[in-house]
Amino acid sequence: MTDRTEPQQDRPEGPVVAEGVDKEPVEGNRRLYRGWHWWLVTTAAALYAAFHMAALNGLSISAMTGGAVDLPFLPSFPMETWNFRIVHIAGALALGFVLYAGRSFTLAPEVERRWLSWLAWALMAPAVFALGAAVSFAVSIAGGTSWNGMDAGIRAAEIWRFGVPLMVATVGAILVSWAQRRTRDAIHPADLVLAVCGAAVATYLVTIYGTLMRNSTGTPFAPIGISIAAVAGTLLIMELTRRVAGLALVVISAVFLLYVFTGQFLPGFLNAPAISWERFFSQVYTDAGILGPTTAVSSTYIILFIIFAAFLQASKVGDYFVNFAFALAGRARGGPAKVAIFASGLMGMINGTSAGNVVATGSLTIPLMKKVGYDKRTAGAIEASASTGGQILPPIMGAGAFIMAEITGIPYTEIAVAAIIPALLYFVAVYFMVDFEAAKLGMRGMRDEELPKLAQMARQAxxxxxxxxxxxxLFQGYSVIRAGTLATAAAAVVSWLTPHRMGLGAIARAFHLAGTMSIQIIAVCACAGIIVGVISLTGVGARFSNLLLGLAAASQLLALVFAMLIAILLGMGMPTTAAYAVAASVVAPGLVELGIPQLTAHFFVFYFAVVSAITPPVALASYAAAGVSGANPMETSVVSFKIGIAAFVVPFMFFYNSALLMQADWLEIARAAATAVFGVFLLSAGVQGWFLGARAVWFLRAALVAAALMMIEGSLATDVAGVLAAAAILFVQRIVRPKPGATIPVRGAD
Structure with a gap:
């Protein structure tokens, strides 16, 4: 088949130049402030991000000035771990409620209901009262008062002076915020109330946990205030998560919370012992739940790399990535689609959210794909698949590598190295799928005059x-925090070799951007911590492990398929980090119980949690792409599933052959990688119906898929069988040359 050129009027006019592809999209409920409101919120966001950079690197005003300036009211670094995580969440809550409204803004003028504002201001009184009570408790404890959950006087004080006002303000302000009507540049007082409630929760918990009362959580000696503060904190986290990430994770969290108190009535492996609300909530806001692995990672590695990404954006590196990809791959057939693979993979690796990356880079690549001949469903699906793949691309892996290191205790560098071949297989498969689609449609690449010059891009390498x-x-043994800090500083330094030099103003803007960008992922990680807490405190994870063991007794493959389905189901509708954290708590321990190595088990879970973003019926990345392309969301998710099909096969490949995770000698690793690449090539050819320059009839497509599956097991015998099967298919294709639509091979012209 000869290539064809699209009509001139359908091609982009002039050279393609990416600008602002890494800018954060403005959500429908995001406030856009002006004047002094903007300055106030911007400064708060910048200070929040800068606080984390200082805390992570152990910096303080006193240390940096050699003791010449000492401000005792500022925190000293390094902070105590639990206190740091509590402050981390409280800051995100305050910023989040100020920046994100309880409902989306509309184009029509909004009618303000004044009585709601009056009610919200009235709720400020109990919120401030609760905050004041928490401060008074701190003063009393500092003065030598012995604090004990068994003391009737202390219990009454915590309930009536702190707990009741806090719950009235929290619940009331959440309900009022759902009904609010205000302009986009004005904050509703109900959201200020929620910010104060978050501060009250943090103040109380920092005070009480600082008295070693953390050891009493889950026992009758735990002060009742811990349980009440945890209930309020849980409600605040779930409400902010609803605002910034939608209902999916909130609904799942609510189901898990409901399970805590109904599990005693359920049959089979779901049956759980009865647990009181005081005992459960006194533990859930600890490192067994909300302050556990997910918040540990969001407060250290994730926010650090969000700051790194913000500095890259300020130095225009994101634009350079996309322009470099256009210069490198734009000339290939279906050029913009291949650009999307490279650019979205690089951007998705850094920003940690496939749906957000789709909107950012897809705003440029999707229209161009449509112009060169891809239909709108396929254009959106390619972008969704590529952006999702960025979450499995080392070294950053959308922050997933850091969560895996935190949960498993496996060194980060080992995880990053193990991820290389699986990520390669995924992107190679997506590339083949895109290339075969372009070949079937007879596409050409973009013309030289439409593309950035490769020589110019090379000079900006x-x-x-x-x-x-x-x-x-990282590979020289530096800590992740030190390596991330050095890379962030390098982003500012290299900007001085470009027109976009980063001075103090640009650095401040980068910190502001980082503080704003971090809100969603911090809320999501904290909300995922609620689910992790339920799993650990009810023991449902151990019972799920027993279920997998029972299935494995019948068939290990059946157990793996079941684990795959659960990981995808738990990950649907959630960002990558939350999806993996939840699936790792439920599914991974069961796989380890089956005798699967810990690294393999967690990679298996991680991949399926990631690809839930392109798996129907709830596919966040595909739905975001459909919004840009104008296609039907469900149809786009189906095509995304098809394009990313390799991601559903690769985990089984490295399960059967650990060499794909670098767990073997180099010769075995090289053989496994080569045969696996050939396997995904055959799989892509079978799915797309295009094999070595010609369309493949239905039975050859089936044979190609069968040959690809032979490569999964990883043994030499199955690899040889797969290669021989591919040779037989090629013989039939080239010599027998069956006609399209034939039911049996016949000889004839194509």
Whole structure:
């Protein structure tokens, strides 16, 4: 088949130049402030991000000035771990409620209901009263008062002076915020009330946990205030998560919370012992739940790399990535689709959210894909698949690598190295799928005059220096925090070699951007911590492990398929980090119980949690892409599933052959990688119906898929069988040459 060129009027006019592709989209409920409101919120967001950078690197005003300036009211670094995580969540809650309204804004003028504002201001009184009570408790404890959950006087004080006002303000303000009507540049007082409630929760918990009362959580000696503060904190986290990430994770969290108190009535492995609300909530806001692994990662690695991404954006590296991809791959057939693979993979690796990356880079690549001949469903699906793949691309892996290291205790560098071949297989498969689709449609690439000049892009290759420094520092044994800090500083330094030099103003804007960008992922991680807490405190994870063991007794493959389905189901509608954290708590321990190595088990879960973003019926990345392309969301998710089909096969490949995770000698690793690449090539050819320059009839497509599956097991015998099957298919294709639509092979012209 000869290639065809799209009509001139359908091609982009002039060269394609990416600008602002890494800018954060403005959500429908996001407030856009002006004047002094903007300055106030911007400063708060910048200070929040800068606080984390200082805390993570152990900096303080006193240390940086050699003791010349000492401000005792500021926190000293390094902070105590639990206190740092509590403050981390409280800051995100305050910023989040100020920046995100309880409902989306409309284009029509909003009618303000004044009585709701008056009610909200009235709720400020109990919120401030609760905050004041928490402060008074701190003063009393500092003065030597012995605090004990068994003391009737202390219990009454915590309930009536702190708990009741806090719950009235929290619940009331959430309900009022749902009904609010205000302009987009004005904050509703109900959201200020919620911010004060978050501060009250944090103040109380920091005070009480600082008295070693953390050891009493889950016992009758735990002060009742811990349980009440945890209930309020849980409600605040779930409400902010609803605002910034939608209902999916909130509904799942609510179901798990309901399970805590109904599990005693359920049959089979779901049956759980009865637990009182005081005991459960006194534990859930600890490192067994909300302050556990998910918040540990969001308060350290994730926010650090969000700051890194903000500095890259300020130095225009995101634009450079996309322009470099256009210069490198734009000339290939179906050029914009292949650009999307490279650019979205790089951007998705850094920003940690496939749906957000779709909106950012897809705003450029999807229209171009449509112009060169891809239908709108396929254009959106390619972008969704590529952006999702960025979450499994080392070294950052959308922050997933850091959560895996935190949960498993496996060194980060080992995880990053193990991820190389699986990520390669995924992107190679997506590339083949895109290339075969372009071949079937007879597409050409973009013309030279439409593309950035590769020579010019090569002269700006120094913009890759921050990422090179990051990788080098990590593999030289530097801590993740030190490596991330060095890479962030490098982003500011290399900007001075470009027109976008980062001065103090630009650095402040980068911190502001980081503080704003971090809100969603912090809320999501805290909300996922609620689910992790339920799993650990009810023991449902152990019972799920027993269920997998029972299935494995019948068939290990059946157990793996069941684990795959549960990981996808738990991940649907959730960002990558939350999806993996929840699935790792439920599914991974069961796989380890089956005798599967810990690294393999967690990678297996991680991949399926990631691809839930392109798995129907709830596919966040595909739905975001459909919004950009104008296609039907469900149809786009189905095509995304087809394009990303390799991601559903690769985990079984490295389960059967650990060499794909670098767990073997180099010769075995090389053989496994080569045969696996050939396997995904055959799989892509079978799915797309295009094999070595010609369309494949239905039975050859089936044979190609069968040959690809032979490569999964990883043994030499099955690899040889797969290669021989591919040779037989090629013989039939080239010599027998069956006609399209034939039911049996016949000889004839194509």
């Amino acid at each position: 120094f913009l890759f220096v921050p990422i090179v420094i990051l990788i080098y520092a």
